[in-house]
Amino acid sequence: MSTPPATPRRATITDVAREAGTGKTSISRYLNGEMNVLSPELRARIEAAIARLDYQPNQMARGLKRGRNRLIGMLLADLTNPYSVEVLQGVEAACHALGLMPLICHAANEVEMERRYLQLLTTYRVEGVIVNALGVREETLRPVGGGGIPAVLVDRQVEGLVADMVGLDNRAAAELGARHLLEQGFEHIWFVVQPFERVSSRHLRVQAFDDALRAHGRARGHTLVLDLADPAEVERGLAELDRAIDAVSGARHDGRDGGSANSKRTADNAGEPARIALFAANAPVALCLALHLKTRYGAHWQTRVALLSIDDPDWAELAGITTIRQPTYEIGYRAVEFLHERIEGVQTRARDCLLPGELIVRASTSR
Amino acid sequence: MSTPPATPRRATITDVAREAGTGKTSISRYLNGEMNVLSPELRARIEAAIARLDYQPNQMARGLKRGRNRLIGMLLADLTNPYSVEVLQGVEAACHALGLMPLICHAANEVEMERRYLQLLTTYRVEGVIVNALGVREETLRPVGGGGIPAVLVDRQVEGLVADMVGLDNRAAAELGARHLLEQGFEHIWFVVQPFERVSSRHLRVQAFDDALRAHGRARGHTLVLDLADPAEVERGLAELDRAIDAVSGARHDGRDGGSANSKRTADNAGEPARIALFAANAPVALCLALHLKTRYGAHWQTRVALLSIDDPDWAELAGITTIRQPTYEIGYRAVEFLHERIEGVQTRARDCLLPGELIVRASTSR
DNA sequence: CTGTTAGCGCATTCAT
DNA sequence: ATGAATGCGCTAACAG
Numbered sequence A, B: 001m002s003t004p005p006a007t008p009r010r011a012t013i014t015d016v017a018r019e020a021g022t023g024k025t026s027i028s029r030y031l032n033g034e035m036n037v038l039s040p041e042l043r044a045r046i047e048a049a050i051a052r053l054d055y056q057p058n059q060m061a062r063g064l065k066r067g068r069n070r071l072i073g074m075l076l077a078d079l080t081n082p083y084s085v086e087v088l089q090g091v092e093a094a095c096h097a098l099g100l101m102p103l104i105c106h107a108a109n110e111v112e113m114e115r116r117y118l119q120l121l122t123t124y125r126v127e128g129v130i131v132n133a134l135g136v137r138e139e140t141l142r143p144v145g146g147g148g149i150p151a152v153l154v155d156r157q158v159e160g161l162v163a164d165m166v167g168l169d170n171r172a173a174a175e176l177g178a179r180h181l182l183e184q185g186f187e188h189i190w191f192v193v194q195p196f197e198r199v200s201s202r203h204l205r206v207q208a209f210d211d212a213l214r215a216h217g218r219a220r221g222h223t224l225v226l227d228l229a230d231p232a233e234v235e236r237g238l239a240e241l242d243r244a245i246d247a248v249s250g251a252r253h254d255g256r257d258g259g260s261a262n263s264k265r266t267a268d269n270a271g272e273p274a275r276i277a278l279f280a281a282n283a284p285v286a287l288c289l290a291l292h293l294k295t296r297y298g299a300h301w302q303t304r305v306a307l308l309s310i311d312d313p314d315w316a317e318l319a320g321i322t323t324i325r326q327p328t329y330e331i332g333y334r335a336v337e338f339l340h341e342r343i344e345g346v347q348t349r350a351r352d353c354l355l356p357g358e359l360i361v362r363a364s365t366s367r
Numbered sequence C: 001c002t003g004t005t006a007g008c009g010c011a012t013t014c015a016t
Numbered sequence D: 001a002t003g004a005a006t007g008c009g010c011t012a013a014c015a016g
Helices: A013-020 A024-031 A040-053 A059-066 A082-098 A111-123 A170-183 A200-216 A231-248 A283-297 A315-319 A328-343 B013-020 B024-031 B040-053 B059-066 B082-098 B111-123 B170-183 B200-216 B231-249 B283-297 B315-319 B328-343
Strands: A071-076 A101-106 A128-132 A151-154 A164-168 A188-193 A220-225 A276-280 A305-310 A322-325 A352-355 A358-360 B071-076 B101-106 B128-132 B151-154 B164-168 B188-193 B220-225 B276-280 B305-310 B322-325 B352-355 B358-360
Touching: A013 A024, A013 A040, A024 A040, A059 B059, A071 A082, A071 A111, A071 A328, A082 A101, A082 A128, A082 A328, A082 B101, A101 A111, A101 B082, A128 A328, A151 A328, A164 A170, A164 A328, A170 A188, A170 A200, A170 A276, A170 A305, A170 A322, A170 A358, A188 A200, A188 A231, A188 A283, A200 A220, A220 A231, A231 A276, A231 A283, A276 A283, A283 A305, A283 A315, A283 B315, A315 B283, A315 B315, A328 A352, B013 B024, B013 B040, B024 B040, B071 B082, B071 B111, B071 B328, B082 B101, B082 B128, B082 B328, B101 B111, B128 B328, B151 B328, B164 B170, B164 B328, B170 B188, B170 B200, B170 B276, B170 B305, B170 B322, B170 B358, B188 B200, B188 B231, B188 B283, B200 B220, B220 B231, B231 B276, B231 B283, B276 B283, B283 B305, B283 B315, B328 B352
Parallel strands: A071 A101, A071 A128, A101 B101, A128 A151, A151 A164, A164 A352, A188 A220, A188 A276, A276 A305, A305 A322, B071 B101, B071 B128, B128 B151, B151 B164, B164 B352, B188 B220, B188 B276, B276 B305, B305 B322
Antiparallel strands: A322 A358, B322 B358
C-alpha cells in the first residue's frame, strides 16, 4: 500500500553500468561514440542494458562536467512579426544541422523582458546568443574577444557592441523600393517607420530612402514616425498622413466613404490623379497603414494611395501589396553559423553579413 | 604574452565563498532566500562578494542537485500559424508568473521533428511538456499518474493518452459559425478543413458542423479536405470547390476576371444571387481559400462567395472576413497552470478545459 | 547562526 | 580494452 514515487526516477549511468555488469567509464565511452575502444562484446551488452532501462543521458550533468551544454539562446523582440518566425525557421534548421539546441526567448517588445531573459540565459550557461532585440545594451554580451558570452546580432546593431551581425542590406532595400516608386511615377512618397533612434536597421532604411529621393530631385519625400506601441501617437501620425493625402489628391474625400464601389478605378479627371505612395518600413507598419486606409477610404483604398512594404507577410499577396522580401531563412541560418564559429573559438574581427532583399511587384504600385 | 582563456570562466559558488570569507553553505542559503538564518553582517559580505564577482548561480548545477530545473518544454506543431504564437504569449506570461522557463520547440509540421524534440526535452530533464503536435503518440508522455513526464495537451487530444487538455470549445465554435451562416441565409455551405484523422480538434469541428447543418434541415452542407502540405492535393480540392461554386451561382464565371470593377456589388438578377459560403476550419485554410478565390474571381471575390473562418489572424480585419476568435492567450495560460499543478504533484484525474470562441462579424458574411 | 561532508550524473585522467 | 577515482557547481543533511 505504499505510494509509488511521483516520477519513477530515470535510469542513470550507474544503473546502466550495473545492468551491463561493467564500469561507468565504458558506458560513458559508449555514449560519446568512442566505439574503437570497446570490444564488440561489451558494446553489445551496453546497448542491451541501455535499451532495457530506456536510458537517456542527462544533458545537464554532461554539460556540468564538460563545461558546454550545446544550448544557445535566441532572443526575439517580437514573435508577432512574421519576420521573426521566418528567421527562426532558419535558426532551427542550422541548429539541427550543428547539434545545437536553441532556447527561444520572446521579449514581446519589452526591454525589461529582454534584460530578464538575457540574464536567465546566462544563468543556464548557454554557449552563445542570437539577439534580435530593441533595448539590449548589455555588458553580458561579448564585444568580440571580450568577456561575456558570444553573441551575434540579427537585423540590428547594438550600440557599443562589436559583434557579428547578419541581416538585410537595408540601404539597398530601401533604395530598391524608392526607385521602384519613382519609376512608377509617384511624386509624393511617404516613408513610414517605427521610432528608429535605437534600431539601426530602421535608421538605415530611413536614411537610404532620404538619399534616394534627394538624388532623384523631382519627387518629394517625407518621413512619418509611427509608434505602434502608443495608440495616441498612432492616431496623430495617421491624421497627419490623412492631411497629406488630402492635400495631394485634391481633398476629394468628402465623407465616411470615399466612393468605394461607385468610383470606378479608371481616372476621374483627365490623366491619372496624383496618387500618393506610402513606403512602410516593415510589415507591422504596413498592416497598420492598410487597416487605417481601408476604414477611411473603404475597400477601394488602393485606388487612392499606393502601398509598398519591406517584409513580405502572407497577407501581402491577398491584399495585392508590393513588397520587398527579406531572405529571412538565410538570415537565421547564417546567424547560427556565425555563432557556432565563435563558440568554437574563431577570433577574426566582427563580420557583417548583409543579404539582399527581393522586390515583389503587385497591384498596389502598378498604374 | 599568454593568451587569455576564450571564456573567462564565470565565478562559482566557491569563488564567492572565498571572496566573502565564509563557507559555501552560507552562499547557498543566501541564494535560496533563507535570510532569517543569516546574520545581517554575513549577509552584507555575501552581497558584496556576489556583486564584485558578478556571480550568477549555475542553474544546471542547481538542477542536477535538487532534481528540478524549472524547465518546461513547449512543443509547437507550427509557429507559422498565428494561433501558435498567440498561445505562446499566454504560456510565457504564465511561466513568468510561476518561475518556469519554457523551452520552445518548433516542429514545423514534421512528425519526425516532434519525436526528436520530445526526446531532446526529455534529455534536458524538463519537468513537464505542453504539447501541440500532430503526430505525438509517445510513451514518453505520462498518461496521468503513469510513467513519463507530466504533459498537458493544447488544442488537440492525443490518442491513447490520458492527460489534461485545454483548448477551444470546438463543437460550440463550429456550431456558432454554422448558425451564423444559416441565419445569413446561405444555403450552400462548405466546411473546408485539413486532414483531420489525427487531429481531434479538426474532427470535432467537422462533426459539429455536420450536426448543425443536419439539424437545420434546409441548407446543404459539404466538407472539403484540403491537405495544405501537398500542393497537388490542394489544387484538386480547389478545383472541386470551383465546380461547386459555379454550379450554385450559375456558372457566370466566363473568363479570367469575373467582372471585378464593373460588376457593381448590387444584385445582378432580381433578388440576391445564391451566394455560397465557405467555412474555413482555421486560418491557414482560410488564407489558402482567399488567395485562390482572389486569383480566380479577382479583387471582388467576396461578392461571389462568403468566407468565415475559425481563428482571427491580423489580416482578417483587412480582408473583412468574419471569424471566430479563439481565446488563445487564456489557452496558453491555463495550460501552464495545469502543468504546474501536475508538476507539483496534483493527482486528480485528467481535466478538460474548453474555452468559448467569439464570433466577429465582418463584411464577408453580411448581405 | 555557521561550516563540513557527501553526493546529484557524468567525463576524464590515470592506472591496469 | 577496461575500471577506479576525482571533481564540475551546487544543495542538503549533519554537526558544531
